[in-house]
Amino acid sequence: xxxxxxxxxxxxxxxxxxxxxxxxxxxMRSTSLPLPTKMLMGLSNGLTSSWMYWVPxxxxxxxxxxxxxxxxxxxxxxxxMKLNLPILGPMFRQLYTTRASRTLSTLLGxxxxxxxxxxxxxxxxxxxxxxRMWTDMEVYIRNGQPMSDAVFExxxxxxxxxxMMASGEKSGRLPEVMDKVAxxxxxxxxxxxxxxxxxxEPLMILIMGSVVGGVAIAMLxxxxxxSKVITN
Numbered sequence: 597x598x599x600x601x602x603x604x605x606x607x608x609x610x611x612x613x614x615x616x617x618x619x620x621x622x623x624m625r626s627t628s629l630p631l632p633t634k635m636l637m638g639l640s641n642g643l644t645s646s647w648m649y650w651v652p653x654x655x656x657x658x659x660x661x662x663x664x665x666x667x668x669x670x671x672x673x674x675x676x677m678k679l680n681l682p683i684l685g686p687m688f689r690q691l692y693t694t695r696a697s698r699t700l701s702t703l704l705g706x707x708x709x710x711x712x713x714x715x716x717x718x719x720x721x722x723x724x725x726x727x728r729m730w731t732d733m734e735v736y737i738r739n740g741q742p743m744s745d746a747v748f749e750x751x752x753x754x755x756x757x758x759x760m761m762a763s764g765e766k767s768g769r770l771p772e773v774m775d776k777v778a779x780x781x782x783x784x785x786x787x788x789x790x791x792x793x794x795x796x797e798p799l800m801i802l803i804m805g806s807v808v809g810g811v812a813i814a815m816l817x818x819x820x821x822x823s824k825v826i827t828n
Contacts, residue, residue: 603804608643610811615640622818632814675724679752683795687788689752692721694781697757701774710737725752757781 619637622629629637643650664670678688696717703713711734718730733746742765747758757777764773 599800599804603807607807607811610808610815611636611640611643615811615815616644618815618818630814630817632810633817636811636814672724678723679725683792687785687792688723689754690781690785690788692723692726693753693757694778694785695720696726697774697778697781701771701778704774705771710743714743726750729753754781 615637619640622633622637665674679685681688699717699720700713703716704710708716714730714734714737718727721727721730729746729750729752732749733743736745737743742762744758744762744765747753747761748755750758760773760777761770764770767773
């Protein structure tokens with residue numbers, strides 16, 4: 597986030613303050629501008645001359661997005677994206693699995709009723725696709741079925757969690773088994789976080805370097821042309 601915000605700020609400063617000064621130099625020299633520079637100057641002129649239009653539009657769009665996120669449809673889409681994004685999806689799945697396993701183990705070990713424990717786990721995960729799993733689990737328990745059946749049917753929980761939960765139910769040692777699941781899931785979550793960060797960091801560096809470097813090259817191309825003319 598820091599790198600992304602920095603790239604946006606640096607690019608905005610170049611486009612609104614630095615590039616207009618270069619444009620005056622280009623006009624004084626009557627230099628034929630390359631296509632990338634023309635496109636960049638056109639974008640800069642649009643940002644500086646029509647800010648009274650796009651600034652309110654950005655503010656309204658941001659407020660509208662924040663309001664939409666709080667709606668049921670917005671929550672469904674955001675929660676689905678959290679679980680299905682290419683890099684972050686596996687990390688969020690492991691995060692919710694770790695939280696639920698740890699919470700369930702602690703509550704059952706303290707003598708809390710299974711239905712009350714499920715309700716608390718629903719608040720811990722706070723994700724609509726996971727809410728469906730907790731709802732199915734409550735229905736299965738009331739019907740006398742194993743709660744692990746709901747975990748087997750969930751596409752967002754690893755199968756080893758469902759298998760260990762089923763063995764814990766059969767042996768009557770569900771709190772101890774869920775504690776072991778939580779420890780293993782916590783270690784795997786740490787690996788997922790490191791993997792995600794190691795993939796995101798070079799990607800952000802590449803994007804930031806491409807944006808800032810592209811702007812800088814487009815600004816310097818006319819200067820190279822002017823230097824050739826002066827040399828000749």
